[in-house]
Amino acid sequence: MIGPKKFMLITLGEELLLGLTRNGHLTYIGDQLRQRGVTLHSNYTISDEGDDILDQFRFCWDRADIVITTGGLGPTVDDRTKEAVAEALGETLVFDKRVLETIEERFARLGKAMSANNRKQAFRPENAEVIPNDRGTAPGLWLNKGEKVLIMLPGPPNELEPMFENQVLPKLEALKYIEDQENYLQLRTIGVGESQLETDFQPLFDNYENLQIAYCAHQGQVDFRISYPGTENRMDQLLEIAEICKKQLGNQFLCLGHHSVSEVISNMLKARGKTLALAESCTGGLISNTFTDISGSSEFFLGGIVSYSIDAKQDLLDVPEGMIQQYTEVSQEVAVAMASGAAEKFESDYALSITGYAGPSGGTAENPVGTVYIGLHSPRDIWAKRFQWKASRASIKVRALNAALDLLRNELIAANSADDGANQDLHKEANNILKSLS
Amino acid sequence: MIGPKKFMLITLGEELLLGLTRNGHLTYIGDQLRQRGVTLHSNYTISDEGDDILDQFRFCWDRADIVITTGGLGPTVDDRTKEAVAEALGETLVFDKRVLETIEERFARLGKAMSANNRKQAFRPENAEVIPNDRGTAPGLWLNKGEKVLIMLPGPPNELEPMFENQVLPKLEALKYIEDQENYLQLRTIGVGESQLETDFQPLFDNYENLQIAYCAHQGQVDFRISYPGTENRMDQLLEIAEICKKQLGNQFLCLGHHSVSEVISNMLKARGKTLALAESCTGGLISNTFTDISGSSEFFLGGIVSYSIDAKQDLLDVPEGMIQQYTEVSQEVAVAMASGAAEKFESDYALSITGYAGPSGGTAENPVGTVYIGLHSPRDIWAKRFQWKASRASIKVRALNAALDLLRNELIAANSADDGANQDLHKEANNILKSLS
Known part of the structure; x- marks a missing residue:
C-alpha cells in the first residue's frame, strides 16, 4: 500500500433525503472498503439538482483521492450527474456508439423496445473509461485525472454491487489503493x-x-x-x-468481529449438533427470518409456526383452550405451552416462543401494549420470562427478538458449564407451571 | 410558511462509514420532514475526527438555515462534536449543573453507579438551550444564532426519535419552518x-x-x-x-403515496373480509414478518408455517411423502400442496407457499440455486409458478417475497373483475396437479 488514500462517496437521490429509501450504498460500499483495510472518509447525500451536484463534487474533488458517485445515471430528465461532473472537471461529454449498441442489444435480448431517452445513457466524459453494466442500461464510468480517480456507478443495487465487486475492486487493488484485510x-x-x-x-x-x-x-x-x-x-x-x-x-x-447474536447462536448449535424450532406470535416471523438469513441454517433450524390467531395456537401448537381462557394468550403459561408445542411438533432440542402485544392497539390492564412473554424449551428445562417495553410496534418486535436470542444464548452458555447456578428461580417457577399443565 | 428553509443533516459515526450500521437517522429525519412539507436538502456522514467535524460544520452553516447533527454526544473520549461546533461558532462551553443532576438522578433511578466520564455530557455551548433526554444520559441542544438554528441530538435512535417528535418538531412548527402536510x-x-x-x-x-x-x-x-x-x-x-x-x-x-405492496394487499383483504395464511420454506418467515409489520394485520393474517425441514413439510403441511420423493421438495407439485396445506390448517381464504433454493449451496441440475416455486391457493383456484433468479441469498428471499405478493395482488384484482381471462394457462396446469393429488 502506497499510503492510506482518502475515499469519499456521493450518493445521489431525492428519495434518500425524503426518507423513502435507505442509503444502502453507504452501508454496502463502506462495508466492502472496510474489509479491505480502508475506512470510507465521508458520505454526501444530495438531490439531483445540477448546482448542488457541482458544488458538492468540487468540495469532494478538492479533498479526496478517490471520489465515488452513485445514482443519477438513469435515462430520465432528472438524471444530471454526468453533466455536472463533466462541467466541474472541464471534460467534454462525447457520444459513445459502442455503449448505445450494448443498450440496444440489451433491449433486443429482453424483447422490449428501447425508449428514445435511453440514448442519453450513451454519453460519457471524453477521458472516461466505461465500466460495463450486465444488469441494466446505465454503464459505470472510471476516470483518472492526475493522481485522483473518479468512479461513477448507477443507482440500482443489483447493478451497482456486481460492478463494484467484479470491476472496481480489482482495479483499486491493482493500484494498491486497498489492502486484502481489515486493519x-x-x-x-x-x-x-x-x-x-x-x-x-x-x-x-x-x-x-x-x-x-x-x-x-x-x-x-x-x-x-x-x-x-x-x-x-x-x-x-x-x-x-x-x-x-x-x-x-x-x-x-x-x-x-461483526457476527450477530443469531450467528453466534447458530455456531453454538451447529458445533453441538443441536436443533432449534420457533413458535412466534407477536414477532410474527421476524425470528425465523433472522435465522434463515444465515447461510447453512437448515443444519440446525427446523422451522417455526407463526401462530398469529388463537386458533393457530390451539390447533398447531396444542395450547389447551382452557389455558388460554384462564390466562389469556399473552401469559407466562401460554408462552411455556407454545415453546413446548414447538419442540414437540418439530422434534427439536431447543424451542423459543414469543407471545405479546406489539401494539399500537390491544393489551389489557395487567398486560398493556409492550408486554411480551418469551418461553424457552431446552433439553434441561422449560420456562418463560416476562418483558415490558414502551416503544413502537416495530421496535417491540426487535426488542423481543433480541431478548429471545439473549435468553437462548445464555442457556447455551449455561448448558456448557456444569456448576451453573443461574436461572434457578425461573426454573422453579417453570416447574410449577409444568405441574399445573399435567 | 415564511418561505422554504434549507435543512442540512450531519450524521456522525465511523460505524456508518464502515458499513456496520445503517444510516437510520437520515431515513427517519428525512421522513419526518417530508411529512411536513420539507425536503431535507442534504446529509453529510462523517467520522468523529475533530478537524473533519469543524470543516463540514462550517460548510453546512454557511449554506443552510437549519443544521441538525446526530451522534457524537456520548461520554467517551471519541465523542467530540460539541467541542468542534462550539469552536466553529465562537461559543464557550459551560458546565451545566442542572444537566449533571439529571444524569445523576438517572443513574440513581436505574440503581447504577455513574462513571466519571459522564460529567463530560453536562457541558453545553453558552447560548444553547438543553433538549431533555428521557431515555439516555446525553441531552440534546438547540441554539439560535441570528436567523439560523443549530439542533444537536444524541445518536441512539430510541433517544433521538422521541426527542425529535416531542420537542424539536413543535419548536420548528412554532417558528413556521415546517408545514402540516406533504407538498x-x-x-x-x-x-x-x-x-x-x-x-x-x-x-x-x-x-x-x-x-x-x-x-x-x-x-x-x-x-x-x-x-x-x-x-x-x-x-x-x-x-x-x-x-x-x-x-x-x-x-x-x-x-x-408510500404504501408497500403488502399494505395494499392488506387493505384489499380487510375490505373484503378475507383471510390469509402462509407456508414458507426458502423465504423462512420473511413474508410473515412483512405482513405482521402492518398494524392491525391480525384482522386478516391468521399465521404461517416456516417449514424449513422436509419433516415439517410432511408433518405440519400434510405434503405427501411420496410426492416429495418423486418431485423433490422444490417443485411445482410441492408448492401447490404446501399452499393447500396452509389454507387447510389455518382455514384461510387465501394461502401463499414458497419453496426454493436460496443458496449459496444446494440446488439440482434441473432446479439450480435461485429456483423458487410460489403456490397460491385462492377461493377460485390453486396453482404454482416457477421463478429463477441469479442473486445473493438475501436478494433471492426478497425477490421471492415480491413475486409472491405480486401473484396475490393480481389474483385479488382478477377476483374482482367478472370477465377475467388471465391466468388461464396456469389454472389448467394447476388443475392437472390437483388431479394427480387426489
Missing part, C-alpha cells in the same frame, strides 16, 4: 454500557502507545474497535489485547 | 420501467407549466413524484393529474 479488530459486547466499558478498559488501553479505540452502542450491545492508525499492519498485537479483554468480559463478550 | 404527490407503479414511464407520461406532464417530476426505480417498482415547487400548496391540481395517470396505468398503478 482493526472489533470486540462485540452485550449487556454492558458504553461508559462502563470505557471506565473498565481505559486503564488497560493506556498501556499501549498509539492504540486507537472507538466505541459504538447499539440496543443493549456495545462494540469497540481497536487499531494502530497508520500503514503498518499490527494485527498480532491487536489479537493479544483482544484476548485480555475477552477474559475480563466473561459472558458479556459476544464475539470478535 | 408533493407520489404515484407508485409496478411492472413498468422508468424510461417507459417517462415516454408514456411526459407528453401529459408537458401540458402543465412548472410541474416538477422526479422518478425513482426500486426492484420492479417505479415511483414518480409530482409537485409545484414554491411556497403555495396546489394539492388539488396534483390530485387531478394523478387521477389521469391512474386511469392510464391500469393494473400497473399500485397506490398513491
